[in-house]
Amino acid sequence: MRTKPGCRPVCFRRSEYGVLLAVSLIVLSGCAVQKGSTSSLIPNIEQSAPPVLIADISQKTIPSAIPAQEVSSEEPFDPFAKPGEKGIEDYDPWEPLNAKFFEFNRQLDRWVLKPIAKEYNFVVPNMVQVGVSNVFYNSRVTPRFLNNIFQGKFKGAGIEVGRFLINTTIGVGGFFDVAQRFNLTTPEEDMGQTLGFYGIKPGPYIMVPLLGPYTVRDLAGYTADIVLNPIYWLILPVWVYSDAIPTVVNVNERALTYAISIGARAIEVVNERSLNLEKFQGVEESTLDLYAAVRNAYLQKRAKAIQE
Numbered sequence: 020m021r022t023k024p025g026c027r028p029v030c031f032r033r034s035e036y037g038v039l040l041a042v043s044l045i046v047l048s049g050c051a052v053q054k055g056s057t058s059s060l061i062p063n064i065e066q067s068a069p070p071v072l073i074a075d076i077s078q079k080t081i082p083s084a085i086p087a088q089e090v091s092s093e094e095p096f097d098p099f100a101k102p103g104e105k106g107i108e109d110y111d112p113w114e115p116l117n118a119k120f121f122e123f124n125r126q127l128d129r130w131v132l133k134p135i136a137k138e139y140n141f142v143v144p145n146m147v148q149v150g151v152s153n154v155f156y157n158s159r160v161t162p163r164f165l166n167n168i169f170q171g172k173f174k175g176a177g178i179e180v181g182r183f184l185i186n187t188t189i190g191v192g193g194f195f196d197v198a199q200r201f202n203l204t205t206p207e208e209d210m211g212q213t214l215g216f217y218g219i220k221p222g223p224y225i226m227v228p229l230l231g232p233y234t235v236r237d238l239a240g241y242t243a244d245i246v247l248n249p250i251y252w253l254i255l256p257v258w259v260y261s262d263a264i265p266t267v268v269n270v271n272e273r274a275l276t277y278a279i280s281i282g283a284r285a286i287e288v289v290n291e292r293s294l295n296l297e298k299f300q301g302v303e304e305s306t307l308d309l310y311a312a313v314r315n316a317y318l319q320k321r322a323k324a325i326q327e
Contacts, residue, residue, distance in 0.1 A: 046091050057112050107318045109311070110223055117226040124231060127293075134251070136292035150194040151290045155283075157193025162244040166208035170216045178205040206327050210241030210247070215325035224314055232317040255280050 051275040111117060140148070160183040167176035182198040182205075198204075214236050215221070222235030233241065245251060255276045256266040268276055306312045 020225075044293075045063070068133050072178070075274050098230075109314055110173075110221070111314060111319060112223050113225060114132070117224065117314075118310050120226040120228050121313070123228055124226070132288065136289050136296060139289050140296055148290050148294050151286065152294060153186070153190070153196050154193045155287045155290075157183060157190075159248055161249055162247040163208055165247055166210055166213045166244075167205075169210075169213045170208060172205075172208065177204040178219040179202050198259065206324070209240055211237035211321070212242040215321075216239050221318075221321070224318065232313060234318070234321065235251050238322060274288060 140277065160179055164176050164179040164183075167173070167179060181194075182203050185198040185201070186193045187234060189195075210235075219236050221237065225233050225235060225238060227233055227238065252264055252266065254267050256264075256268060268279075
């Protein structure tokens with residue numbers, strides 16, 4: 020459908036606000052992925068009790084350095100603290116509300132995401148799951164490249180370009196991580212890290228429904244990374260309404276772009292949850308304060324990422 024000459028849609032009709040809100044929640048539920056492991060997008064702490072839903076893969080992971088046998092003391096285990104070094108201060112003024120959102124995410128994972136992921140895992144071979152994760156990671160090269168540039172890490176920016184070209188061509192659209200065999204690896208950079216690099220303080224810790232843990236700085240950076248990703252305005256223009264920005268799909272075909280966005284995001288979330296079904300078995304049972312442990316692990320991981 021094309022807009023009549025002289026007319027350009029610049030605002031939403033009232034009936035479309037609800038649709039856009041629903042789409043935004045899904046699209047925003049984790050667009051950054053950690054590449055240290057292809058199975059680390061949606062980490063969780065799981066046992067016979069319900070696990071934690073942390074749908075953001077990116078940067079929102081509980082480090083694999085948390086051994087279950089060591090998370091048995093009253094204080095949450097600090098995977099990054101050096102001997103004699105004090106841990107990162109947990110600035111959590113909104114803890115009562117955060118704890119409720121944490122439990123909401125946890126129950127959502129227990130009753131919805133995890134059961135679906137189990138069925139998905141039964142049908143889809145692990146090799147295919149890893150390949151799907153690689154494809155989504157490969158599609159987010161632009162924010163990683165730009166954040167390397169913003170931080171003056173030109174070598175990392177070059178590696179990101181090399182990885183993308185090799186994996187997109189030889190790696191069949193990113194399905195195979197061929198670049199890793201050439202030792203083309205670099206720490207992932209995001210806007211939250213860029214803001215920290217320039218001295219912006221993290222601000223309060225916040226647990227976001229459907230998304231997981233953040234700080235105020237990282238949540239702002241996370242939103243900026245979505246804007247930096249051309250997929251959301253070039254291929255799936257669900258929020259771009261400007262004739263000056265080229266698009267592959269007509270911006271007026273909103274139903275199609277919404278369907279593609281929701282479908283792709285659903286596949287990514289389920290795929291990454293499936294890859295993490297067996298991670299951190301026993302940690303939840305052996306942790307006295309699971310909320311504090313997740314908070315501490317996230318803050319430590321982000322602090323380390325910024326230092327790198």
